[in-house]
Amino acid sequence: MKIRCVITDDEPVARKGIKGYVEKISFLELVGVCEDAVALNNLLQEQPVDLLFLDIEMPYINGLELLQSLPNPPKVIFTTAYEQYALKGFELEAVDYLLKPISFDRFLKAVNRAHELFRQNAPAAPDHLFIKTDEKLVRISWDDIVYIEAMENYVNIYTTQTRYMTHATLKSVIESIADPAFIQTHKSFVVNANKISSISGNIIELGKLQVPISRSMKEAVLEKILKNKLLKKGS
DSSP states (O other): OOEEEEEEOSOHHHHHHHHHHHTTOTTEEEEEEESSHHHHHHHHTTSOOSEEEEOSSOSSSOHHHHHHHOSSOOEEEEEESOGGGHHHHHHTTOSEEEESSOOHHHHHHHHHHHHHHHHHHSOOOOSEEEEEETTEEEEEEGGGEEEEEEETTEEEEEESSOEEEEEOOHHHHHHHOOOTTEEEEETTEEEEGGGOOEEETTEEEETTEEEEOOTTTHHHHHHHHHHTTSSOTTO
C-alpha cells in the first residue's frame, strides 16, 4: 500500500530535507511539494492525498488554519520549529508533531505510525469470489478452493466438495484473488498452498489431487511457499 504524501514548507532547506527522507521510505509516494499553504490548498483540489508533512508558520495562512478549513483533511504530520502549537496540532488529530531539526529516526517513527493507522483503517479483503455458472452466480470461499485450472477461455475451480466451470481467463481470476495463499505453479494452474500435502519433483499433491509445477516456475513457487510458512521444510 502506497501512501500519497505532500510536503509543505516555506523553507527550501526544510523541503529538501523532508523530501530526502520520504524518498528512503518504500511505502511513501511523493505527489507534491508546496512552498506555502495556499499552494497546498490548490493541489488538494486537483488530486487525492493521503498524508501531509505540514509546516505551521508560513505566509498568507498557517498550516493549522489551512487544516481547519478543509472539510475532509488528509492525515497530517506537522513539521515545525515551534513547540507551542503541539497541543493544537494534536487536537486536530495529527499523526505526529515533529520539531525541527528533524532526525531521520524521529521521522521514521512518525511515518511508521501513519502506515499503521492506514493499515488498520484499510477495508478488509474479501474472503470469497462470485462466479457465473449454469446461469447463476455462485459464491465460493477462498478457503474452499483447492486449485484452479485454465482451459482456453474457461477455468475449472476445484473445491473441497465439487468442481465449477466458468467462462473466464486464468489471468482475470488471479487478479481477483485477495488471498496470498494462492500461488501460480504453471501457466494453467493456481493452487491454494494451504491445501498442499506434499511436493514430489515437479508435482504438487493436494490430498488425492495432483497439479504440475513448471520447471521455469519451480524455484519461485518453492520460495513463496516456504517464505509464507505455508509448508515447512521437511514436510
